[in-house]
Amino acid sequence: MIIQLDKEITPARKETVLRNIADLGYKSMDVHTQFSEYLVCVGKKEFDIRIIGQLPGVADVHRVSDDFKLVSRKWKVRPTEIDLGDEVKIRRGEVALMAGPCSIESERQVEGLADHLLANGVKIMRGGVFKPRSSPYSFRGMGLEGLRMFAEICRSRGIKIITEVMDAAQIDAMYPFVDIFQVGARNAQNFTLLDGLGKVDKPVLIKRGMSGTLEELLQAAEYVFSNGNEKIILCERGIRTYEQAYRNTLDLNAVPILKDKTHLPVVVDPSHGVGIRQYVASMALAAVMAGADGLLLEVHDTPEKAASDGQQTLNFEEAENLYLKVRAAADLLRG
Ligand code: PEP
Ligand code: MN
Numbered sequence: 451m452i453i454q455l456d457k458e459i460t461p462a463r464k465e466t467v468l469r470n471i472a473d474l475g476y477k478s479m480d481v482h483t484q485f486s487e488y489l490v491c492v493g494k495k496e497f498d499i500r501i502i503g504q505l506p507g508v509a510d511v512h513r514v515s516d517d518f519k520l521v522s523r524k525w526k527v528r529p530t531e532i533d534l535g536d537e538v539k540i541r542r543g544e545v546a547l548m549a550g551p552c553s554i555e556s557e558r559q560v561e562g563l564a565d566h567l568l569a570n571g572v573k574i575m576r577g578g579v580f581k582p583r584s585s586p587y588s589f590r591g592m593g594l595e596g597l598r599m600f601a602e603i604c605r606s607r608g609i610k611i612i613t614e615v616m617d618a619a620q621i622d623a624m625y626p627f628v629d630i631f632q633v634g635a636r637n638a639q640n641f642t643l644l645d646g647l648g649k650v651d652k653p654v655l656i657k658r659g660m661s662g663t664l665e666e667l668l669q670a671a672e673y674v675f676s677n678g679n680e681k682i683i684l685c686e687r688g689i690r691t692y693e694q695a696y697r698n699t700l701d702l703n704a705v706p707i708l709k710d711k712t713h714l715p716v717v718v719d720p721s722h723g724v725g726i727r728q729y730v731a732s733m734a735l736a737a738v739m740a741g742a743d744g745l746l747l748e749v750h751d752t753p754e755k756a757a758s759d760g761q762q763t764l765n766f767e768e769a770e771n772l773y774l775k776v777r778a779a780a781d782l783l784r785g
Pocket of ligand 2: 552553722748758759
C-alpha cells in the first residue's frame with residue numbers, strides 16, 4: 451500500500467495515520483522525495499482501504515501488490531516525465547536521443563561530437579569519464595578533469611550530458627557537471643550507489659544488470675525512489691546469455707513489459723545490446739518499434755580509433771542516417 455500525504459500534513463495528523471497503519475498490522479516507511487511525501491506500507495491484511503483514505507492529511511492511497519511499490523504503475527498511472535530543462539525531456543510518446551562516445555577522450559573529440567549533435571538536433575550527449583573495464587590495463591577514463599571539460603563544452607552549446615557514476619563517493623564531485631547520472635550494468639545492484647543517487651535531485655538512468663531480471667531492475671529503481679529521488683529512467687542494454695555470436699542479447703521484450711509495470715520511462719542501448727556496429731541501427735529501430743522512450747547510442751568521429759567500444763560505435767554518417775530513421779519510425783508509431 452502507498453499512502454501519499456498532503457504536502458502540509460500536521461505532525462498530529464501524520465501520527466494518526468501512522469497509528470492506523472500499525473493497528474492494521476502494516477509496517478511503514480516514510481519516503482520524502484523532491485515532489486511529495488509517501489508512506490510505503492508492507493503487509494498483507496484484507497481491509498477496507500477507505501479507512502485510510504478518509505483520514506485527514508491523506509492525499510491518496512493505493513493498494514500495490516508488487517514487491518516494488520513506488521515505481522509501480524499500479525499507483526501512478528500517469529507516466530513520469532524527465533525534464534532536463536531548456537525543453538529537453540524524456541517521456542512517453544517521444545524517442546529521446548542520447549548519443550556520444552563510449553569514453554570521453556579529448557577536447558577536440560567532444561567539440562566534434564557537439565557539432566555533430568547540434569547539426570542533427572540531438573540534445574543529450576553521452577560519454578564516460580569513469581569507465582568500468584573488464585581489464586585493469588584498459589583505458590579507464592579521463593576522470594573528473596575530463597568531466598569538467600565535457601560539461602564546459604556541452605553547457606556552452608546547450609547540450610545536456612549523461613555520464614556514468616561508478617561509486618557513491620563520486621556523486622558530490624560529479625554533481626555540478628552532470629545532467630543525468632548513469633548507473634552501469636555492473637553496478638545495477640550496487641545498493642550504496644543507488645541509495646546515494648536517491649539523495650540527489652538529478653535524473654538517474656539505471657541500466658539493467660548483465661544477468662539482471664526485470665524485477666531486479668525495478669527494485670534498483672525502487673532504491674533510488676525510496677531514498678527521495680523520483681527522476682529515474684530505466685535502460686535495457688542486453689543481458690548475457692549462452693549466445694556467443696554477439697556481445698549481449700538485447701532483450702526487447704523488456705520494453706513493453708517494463709512499460710506496463712512501471713510509470714518510469716524506458717530507454718534502450720542497442721550499442722551495448724548487440725555490440726557490433728553493423729547491427730546497431732537495426733536493433734535501434736526495433737527498440738523504437740517495441741516502444742522505447744529513448745535510445746542511448748555510441749557515436750564517434752573515428753570509431754576505429756576510439757579508446758573503448760569502437761567495434762560497436764557508429765561514425766557520424768551512420769549516426770545521421772539512424773537519427774532520420776528513428777524519427778520516421780517514431781512518427782509512424784504515433785500514427
Ligand atoms: C557504457 O555505457 O559505456 C557502459 C559501460 O555500459 P554498460 O554499463 O551497459 O556496460
Ligand atoms: Mn561503452
